[in-house]
Amino acid sequence: MVAEPGQGDEVVTTPAEPPAVPHPADEPAVxxxxxxxxxxxxxxxxxxxxxxxxxxxxxxxxxxxxxxSIAAGVNSAKLRKDLSYIGSYGTRGVGYxxxxxxxxxxxxxxxxxxxxxxxxxxxxxxxxxxxxxGFPGRGFPVTALFDVDPDLIGVPVGGIPVDxxxxxxxxVADRDITIGVIATPPSAAQxxxxxxxxxxxxxxLNFAPVVLQVPDHVEVRKVDLAVEMQxxxxxxxxxxxxxxxxxxxxxxxxxxxxxxxxxVDGMVMRP
Amino acid sequence: MVAEPGQGDEVVTTPAEPPAVPHPADEPAVxxxxxxxxxxxxxxxxxxxxxxxxxxxxxxxxxxxxxxSIAAGVNSAKLRKDLSYIGSYGTRGVGYxxxxxxxxxxxxxxxxxxxxxxxxxxxxxxxxxxxxxGFPGRGFPVTALFDVDPDLIGVPVGGIPVDxxxxxxxxVADRDITIGVIATPPSAAQxxxxxxxxxxxxxxLNFAPVVLQVPDHVEVRKVDLAVEMQxxxxxxxxxxxxxxxxxxxxxxxxxxxxxxxxxVDGMVMRP
DNA sequence: ACTTGTGAATAATTTCACAGCA
DNA sequence: TGCTGTGAAATTATTCACAAGT
Numbered sequence: 001m002v003a004e005p006g007q008g009d010e011v012v013t014t015p016a017e018p019p020a021v022p023h024p025a026d027e028p029a030v031x032x033x034x035x036x037x038x039x040x041x042x043x044x045x046x047x048x049x050x051x052x053x054x055x056x057x058x059x060x061x062x063x064x065x066x067x068x069s070i071a072a073g074v075n076s077a078k079l080r081k082d083l084s085y086i087g088s089y090g091t092r093g094v095g096y097x098x099x100x101x102x103x104x105x106x107x108x109x110x111x112x113x114x115x116x117x118x119x120x121x122x123x124x125x126x127x128x129x130x131x132x133x134g135f136p137g138r139g140f141p142v143t144a145l146f147d148v149d150p151d152l153i154g155v156p157v158g159g160i161p162v163d164x165x166x167x168x169x170x171x172v173a174d175r176d177i178t179i180g181v182i183a184t185p186p187s188a189a190q191x192x193x194x195x196x197x198x199x200x201x202x203x204x205l206n207f208a209p210v211v212l213q214v215p216d217h218v219e220v221r222k223v224d225l226a227v228e229m230q231x232x233x234x235x236x237x238x239x240x241x242x243x244x245x246x247x248x249x250x251x252x253x254x255x256x257x258x259x260x261x262x263x264v265d266g267m268v269m270r271p
Numbered sequence: 272m273v274a275e276p277g278q279g280d281e282v283v284t285t286p287a288e289p290p291a292v293p294h295p296a297d298e299p300a301v302x303x304x305x306x307x308x309x310x311x312x313x314x315x316x317x318x319x320x321x322x323x324x325x326x327x328x329x330x331x332x333x334x335x336x337x338x339x340s341i342a343a344g345v346n347s348a349k350l351r352k353d354l355s356y357i358g359s360y361g362t363r364g365v366g367y368x369x370x371x372x373x374x375x376x377x378x379x380x381x382x383x384x385x386x387x388x389x390x391x392x393x394x395x396x397x398x399x400x401x402x403x404x405g406f407p408g409r410g411f412p413v414t415a416l417f418d419v420d421p422d423l424i425g426v427p428v429g430g431i432p433v434d435x436x437x438x439x440x441x442x443v444a445d446r447d448i449t450i451g452v453i454a455t456p457p458s459a460a461q462x463x464x465x466x467x468x469x470x471x472x473x474x475x476l477n478f479a480p481v482v483l484q485v486p487d488h489v490e491v492r493k494v495d496l497a498v499e500m501q502x503x504x505x506x507x508x509x510x511x512x513x514x515x516x517x518x519x520x521x522x523x524x525x526x527x528x529x530x531x532x533x534x535v536d537g538m539v540m541r542p
Numbered sequence: 543a544c545t546t547g548t549g550a551a552t553a554a555t556t557t558c559a560c561a562g563c564a
Numbered sequence: 565t566g567c568t569g570t571g572a573a574a575t576t577a578t579t580c581a582c583a584a585g586t
Contacts, residue, residue: 038555039554039555042502046497047495064566066567071482072482078556080570081570083568083569092569093564095566108508110507131395139504140504178507179500205503217510223494226321227314229476231492233386234313234380236473236474309576311577311578349578351547351548352577354546359546361546362545363546363585364543364586
């Protein structure tokens, strides 16, 4: 049963280059965005939402920050602080009304509307994604699929026929696509990204192990399996010499691997 | 072509709750782990490695922090700082030797050894993962697949026959599995996790939308598609009312950087 | 001339701890 | 009495900016 609450959550940060541009002087960092919810908090709100939804389904009507924080895998102080960014919807001495909180978090996350998703690159991963018809708690219906493979065009995957990427402008406009998911091989990712952006897509979820270049108004999130694996690898390694390093004090190096290289990299797909 | 270097990279951090357990007193935080590389830096090292590998394949022998940082989508100061955590392998006035740096980063990330991967839950995503035979640039070979569906047991997927999860202890030991990937439905995730941990797996990559409870010595990373989508959704929403809410105040000076941060993780599956 | 490596300055995030309200 | 909401402190991460090496 493994009881320890221990770790368990995760957070990823996408720093996003600051100015990046020559910079017209030292903008006093003004331009303060009113209700600035810390990025880190936004990511957790989505997690709280899941926990809340679960509670709601179980018929729970009220939760304390303590209970919810456990379900979400964070500590209660952080949870309260996060929730405080979106307003005060709790009742002192009591806790939060699950229904109310769900509504508020959804509002902040912009989940009151639907976001049509287009998946580009119908390979292994693309197939898997296409079959999440209407993602998790719904709200993110996959309504378009694209690829370049002539054998795939027209073939329905997960109920949706695959279109050729040349039709991106047309289809994105017609189906009001909000989010583009790139599941192509790395070599095609940037071009696909450019096409999506040209078609008006402002949100991209990138599974290709490539750093996409996009204009400032486009938001990119990346999911990189190889990176995740490597981070895990780092921790194994760390733990490994944590136990040994304890002996001698000097000569730790020696280990240097003479190897030449290797590569590494993240997910791939095949269009 | 979208030139701006803008955002584009990603980093993942796994805070890992602190004590969480009553804790046997207030460990003076001793046990100081010598070379403490910030979590955020570790995540980026994996990205640098990819960029370096690409450069190496292109025959590039030396890179400056400026060049590499652009390829990795971060700014050069951060890159240099990150690299400084692993040692001084650059040459002032010149840059870094690509081959040397690759070797060092791999060493730090523990990529000098292989990490056998087991995928549990052979549904859509599981299939996709199984087919990344030997992940990206190798180093993470998938050597075991598990599921509960009798129809799947014994069937080879991506060249590897599926075993029943009851065989986890046996197979994990025999094939020296280091990393367990959970691609099951959320309801089965915790149990599968417990079994993997019991079998000795210390690293888990979780695709199920669940907060796993694990003992302290186990490292968990989570990939949650729904969360990623919701974060994107948040940014669309924010941008939406940014346009309206902005009315007053000085001119819209359009320039404002589209911000960019982000965090997190997410993805789901269904077997 | 250039470019690294890094203290010091900033900024962001997390945690504390407690006043205030139900 | 119990739990939220939140300033303020602590911690962590990012950026600056420059001395030092080639």
